[in-house]
Amino acid sequence: xxxxxxxxxxxxxxxxxxxxxxxxxxxxxxxxxxxxxxxxxxxxxxxxxxxxxxxxxxxxxxxxxxxxxxxxxxxxxxxxxxxxxxxxxxxxxxxxxxxxxxxxxxxxxxxxxxxxxxxxxxxxxxxxxxxxxxxxxxxxxxxxxxxxxxxxxxxxxxxxxxxxxxxxxxxxxxxxxxxxxxxxxxxxxxxxxxxxxxxxxxxxxxxxxxxxxxxxxxxxxxxxxxxxxxxxxxxxxxxxxxxxxxxxxxxxxxxxxxxxxxxxxxxxxxxxxxxxxxxxxxxxxxxxxxxxxxxxxxxxxxxxxxxxxxxxxxxxxxxxxxxxxxxxxxxxxxxxxxxxxxxxxxxxxxxxxxxxxxxxxxxxxxxxxxxxxxxxxxxxxxxxxxxxxxxxxxxxxxxxxxxxxxxxxxxxxxxxxxxxxxxxxxxxxxxxxx
Amino acid sequence: xxxxxxxxxxxxxxxxxxxxxxxxxxxxxxxxxxxxxxxxxxxxxxxxxxxxxxxxxxxxxxxxxxxxxxxxxxxxxxxxxxxx
Numbered sequence: 001x002x003x004x005x006x007x008x009x010x011x012x013x014x015x016x017x018x019x020x021x022x023x024x025x026x027x028x029x030x031x032x033x034x035x036x037x038x039x040x041x042x043x044x045x046x047x048x049x050x051x052x053x054x055x056x057x058x059x060x061x062x063x064x065x066x067x068x069x070x071x072x073x074x075x076x077x078x079x080x081x082x083x084x085x086x087x088x089x090x091x092x093x094x095x096x097x098x099x100x101x102x103x104x105x106x107x108x109x110x111x112x113x114x115x116x117x118x119x120x121x122x123x124x125x126x127x128x129x130x131x132x133x134x135x136x137x138x139x140x141x142x143x144x145x146x147x148x149x150x151x152x153x154x155x156x157x158x159x160x161x162x163x164x165x166x167x168x169x170x171x172x173x174x175x176x177x178x179x180x181x182x183x184x185x186x187x188x189x190x191x192x193x194x195x196x197x198x199x200x201x202x203x204x205x206x207x208x209x210x211x212x213x214x215x216x217x218x219x220x221x222x223x224x225x226x227x228x229x230x231x232x233x234x235x236x237x238x239x240x241x242x243x244x245x246x247x248x249x250x251x252x253x254x255x256x257x258x259x260x261x262x263x264x265x266x267x268x269x270x271x272x273x274x275x276x277x278x279x280x281x282x283x284x285x286x287x288x289x290x291x292x293x294x295x296x297x298x299x300x301x302x303x304x305x306x307x308x309x310x311x312x313x314x315x316x317x318x319x320x321x322x323x324x325x326x327x328x329x330x331x332x333x334x335x336x337x338x339x340x341x342x343x344x345x346x347x348x349x350x351x352x353x354x355x356x357x358x359x360x361x362x363x364x365x366x367x368x369x370x371x372x373x374x375x376x377x378x379x380x381x382x383x384x385x386x387x388x389x390x391x392x393x394x395x396x397x398x399x400x401x402x403x404x405x406x407x408x409x410x411x412x413x414x415x416x417x418x419x420x421x422x423x424x425x426x427x428x429x430x431x432x433x434x
Numbered sequence: 435x436x437x438x439x440x441x442x443x444x445x446x447x448x449x450x451x452x453x454x455x456x457x458x459x460x461x462x463x464x465x466x467x468x469x470x471x472x473x474x475x476x477x478x479x480x481x482x483x484x485x486x487x488x489x490x491x492x493x494x495x496x497x498x499x500x501x502x503x504x505x506x507x508x509x510x511x512x513x514x515x516x517x518x
Contacts, residue, residue: 175472224453225472251453253475278474321474420493423477427496430481 001054001140004073005047007040008080008088010062013388015403021410041178041229042079042106042128044164049132058168064091070098075139079106082193082361082385089119096121101144103135108382110198111363117146126150126198127183129160152200155183156209163209166217176255177217178229181210181243185231187259189283189296190369191327193361194231204236207243214250225278228256237265244271257281260304263311273318273433279352280315281323284308287344291332312348319433321351321426328406329358334396338405342412351426353413356387357406358394440506444483448502451478461502476500483509 013019040060047056057073064087076095080088085108092102096119105124109116116123122144124131130151138144154160169177184199185192196202214226233256234240240262247254253276260282262268272280285301286292292302312322326341345353360367360376362385370376375393384391394402412418435443445456452471465471471479480491483505489512491499499505 175470222454222470253453253472278472420496423496424493426474426477427481427484430478431485434482434485 001074001136002057002072003050003054003136004057004059004071004076005040005043006076006078006091007043007058007060008064008078008084008091009037009040009060010084012083013386014384015389017403017407018388018410021407037175038178038227038229039169039172039174040079041164041180043077044166044168045162046077046079046105046128046132047165047168048162049128050136051133054136056165056168058165061091063087066090066094070094070100073100075101075103075136077103077105079104080108082108082382085116085382089116092119101139103139103144107193107195107197108362111193111361113147122146122148124148124150126152127155129155129162150198152198153203155199156203156205161209163213163216166213166220169217170220174221176225176227177221178227179210179213179217180229181205181233181256182230182235185235187232187296187298187300189285189301190294191358191360191364191366192231193359193364196231197363202232202235204239207239207246210243211246211250214247214252218250224252226252226254228254230257232258234258234262234268237262237268240268241271244268244275244277248275250276252276253278255279255281257283259283259301260308260311263307263314266314269315269318269320272315272320277320279321279323281325281354283325283327285325285327286330286333286337287326287340291330291337293332295330308344309348312350316349316351316426316429319430323352323354324348324350325354325356327356327358328409329390329392329394329397329402331395333394335401335405338409341409345413349422349425351422355406355409355413357390357402358392359385359387359389360392361385437506437510440509441502443486444502444505447482447486448479451475451482459502461506463501465500465502467500487512 043058047058050056078088078092092104095102101121103122103124104116104120105128109123110125113123113125122135124135127150131148135148151160182202182204183195184202185196186202188196218224255278258280262280285295289302289305292305293299295301312324315322328337360370362382370392377391377393381391390399390402393399441461449456452469452475454469459469463469466476480496480499484490487509489509491508499508
């Protein structure tokens with residue numbers, strides 16, 4: 001069979017005033033654009049799970065053109081972010097109308113399976129491991145089942161583990177390549193719609209497998225910048241040190257997401273710097289403890305927030321920049337939060353800042369709670385799950401105050417003067433370390 | 435130090451931060467667009483040049499130094515080509 005694996009990529013802000021800001025502010029929507037231009041590691045894994053007798057064609061589609069003829073396939077698999085799921089459904093409907101069987105999978109499909117099933121011959125929930133090979137075999141025999149459940153555990157162990165087919169990316173321009181070292185995160189933040197929703201527990205890939213994947217990915221491109229596609233890479237400090245020692249000789253420059261506790265371990269921080277870590281994205285969420293009640297079930301972030309400033313300084317003094325993430329519109333936020341975030345960013349000397357609005361992705365505990373409380377603005381708003389558009393009624397301010405505050409803060413944080421100040425600060429750190 | 439020497443030193447610094455093959459990079463090639471230098475690597479290069487040549491790029495122009503020729507000319511205009 002000729003199997004088309006299609007990744008929907010690219011996300012657009014819907015609120016016109018915010019979209020307009022994106023044109024004028026140098027760093028606004030930056031991280032979103034980086035994410036949107038990353039290859040789909042999930043579909044490269046699906047490709048690796050496909051029996052060798054079948055041909056796999058990997059495609060990324062930024063914008064669906066309904067007038068363009070469909071590429072001929074015997075079976076189509078589509079994966080999409082929530083924000084683009086309606087376009088994915090539209091494409092799926094067209095393939096099905098042309099009698100090509102369609103499979104939908106990925107995080108959104110796993111979180112809203114019944115909805116997705118209405119646009120597919122079959123859906124895959126959870127990871128593709130443990131499901132895809134069987135699905136392809138069923139499709140070959142015309143016996144495709146409506147739903148397959150992939151594994152929620154043991155995905156990095158034999159016989160489930162496969163190395164993603166990085167060679168499918170050969171010849172394509174990417175700013176970054178992704179390798180996954182773990183799935184899940186025990187912090188379990190209420191709003192998180194990442195891989196923890198498709199895992200039963202935190203899963204960590206053995207270091208030798210990660211190194212093999214890095215080598216395989218490196219072989220298909222000159223671009224040596226890597227992003228580890230994890231929710232929280234350095235949860236396990238012992239694993240982290242083993243990992244960093246293993247990748248230090250590879251000459252990488254890399255980025256990942258983790259939590260603030262990395263700053264508690266000086267040896268780990270030194271290894272981060274020595275192994276080419278250029279940036280850690282850390283979900284700070286809000287500058288002070290009072291705001292963070294209930295963000296995660298154990299109030300882990302609240303308990304650690306008093307050390308944010310010290311921790312950021314420790315990390316950045318190693319030449320490893322911190323991309324501090326703030327979620328605006330938490331239940332304890334009032335309109336004064338915008339000024340407090342600005343002040344924190346200035347005090348902390350964060351070298352990069354990600355400002356997003358609280359977003360109730362379908363299938364998350366946050367979505368369920370806000371739905372129960374009658375605070376969702378629309379019954380269905382998936383195309384507005386951009387992390388910048390407001391989709392709910394905040395508790396401590398109006399929707400308009402949140403939107404206006406966001407725009408004000410974007411202007412304060414992402415303007416050229418502030419960006420230049422952050423760049424100069426980074427250069428001075430680098431110079432001190434030379 | 436001749437222009438050629440300065441450029442060779444700049445290439446060595448660029449090699450350190452970019453970890454890429456620079457053999458085909460011309461002195462007017464854009465380091466971001468043509469070499470794919472990411473924003474942090476570009477800043478690390480500028481920091482290294484500042485430290486080793488004892489110069490200081492104007493803050494408001496940090497994004498403008500994107501070719502080897504522009505870097506070399508700035509060092510020469512600052513009269514610091516003999517420092518590194």
